[in-house]
Amino acid sequence: MTEIFGKPLPVIMGQMLIGLINGSFYALLSLGLAVIFGLLNIINFTHGAQYMMGAFAAYFLLNKLGVNYWWALLLAPLAVGATGVIIERLMLSKLYKLDHLYGLLLTFGLALIFQGAFRHQFGSAGLPYSIPESLSGGQNLGFMFLPNYRAWVIVASLTVCLGTWFVIERTKLGAYLRAATENPSMVQAFGVNVPRMITLTYGFGVALAALAGVMAAPIYQVNPLMGADTIIVVFAVVVIGGMGSIMGAVVTGFGLGIIEGLTKVFYPEASNTVIFVIMAIVLMIRPQGLFGSR
């Protein structure tokens, strides 16, 4: 059997795959955080809870309304995104003139409330959500077995990440977003309804979290605390990539997922801490993050 540094290839490939899957979620979640931070200057601590709500929305759609996975991919982000719009209008928009700390405290408080409410209602054991039939099974690649659903998650996440990057960096709408990130009052003086743009941007960032939640539902269990566990790593990803950088969020998300996977093969004891070690090193050498400019 082929070996690399004394480890069998299938083991390495298996962990690489798990790393890529985790990386897909890190990238989607840190992308949403980056989009929100860029325009709103708020670190959205509710992001993990909104990811969890996306998974629960998929679960309810399937089990209460009989709506399948594919529709859930569309409807759950819309529904959770709509709650984001309401949160922004009713609460966040009142805080922009205050210190950043207030936005952080509000979103952190909301995360605790959402997670507490779901745990009160559904316990913390987790609910099952099965892989859609059309994506069950897998491919034998010779050196490893690749489940179809996992391949789909990687491709879907990459597509959404690159699509978002394209819209922000290469289109007129993205030019408004970039300009408003730099100088919102000037963009508003050109006649653009910036407050509405901010509301929709928050809704979009939240919808990205919910989309990640739907895609995660068949892989991890639908669990009220699934976001709380993931989001801590995602914040480390965002810090490493650089706050507010779109490409930084995507590249660092996938990259760190893979590094985490490889650490499991070569030095399993460090696999839970490797991302935080990298974060500490990056903060010492390049405090603005690998791709950040501020």
Place this chain on the structure above:
Amino acid sequence: MAEVLRIEHLHAWYGESHILHGVDLTVNKGEVVTLLGRNGSGRTTTLKSIMGLVGRRAGSIVVQGQETVSWPTHRIAHLGIGYCPEERAIFSSLSVEENLMLPPRIGEGGMSVEEIYDMFPNLRERRKTAQGTKLSGGEQQMLAMARILRTGAHLLLLDEITEGLAPVIVQALGRVIVKLKERGFTIVLVEQNFRFAAPLADRFYVMEHGKIAESFTAVELESKTQLLKEYLGV
């Protein structure tokens, strides 16, 4: 002559500081009106107040017959106002071309991109520059003006456009103002450089301590020279 802008008893505040103490002025269609005054006399704040960019304002600002003092900034812009701020506000995350094309259309009859490049040939050469802020100060100033000419804005608020620029660029901007006036734009200039403004403006307002201290027309300019020296300390 049709009034484009009428300001009455305008007060404005930044947080706790009361900057404007009852400004009154009018601007007619097709005029070039210059606000003179020392630093801190409230000229920039007057322009920002028109755009709704100050913390709080009171009084009356009528644009095209509409009372706008309680309107949000983006709605005011749609009455056909183009604003060029003192700090130029070129976006560093946008290319030169993206900066130029950014402001959305807010009215009829804006200049075409070709006409704008003819007016500012430097910008045509540098349109592919990836970061708007990589341009020289003079080019950034031209870009800040050029981008509001496409939009169909007909009232231009230009704040200190000659500040810190080389004499040859100041002269070029002077020729641009003349051309814009010929095209029928209404222009409010805030200017420190009296020699730049003198041959361009139809009327002058002198501001002091957040109020209009004096107003006169271009014809009266000669007889007001001594008075201006006292106000502006030149």
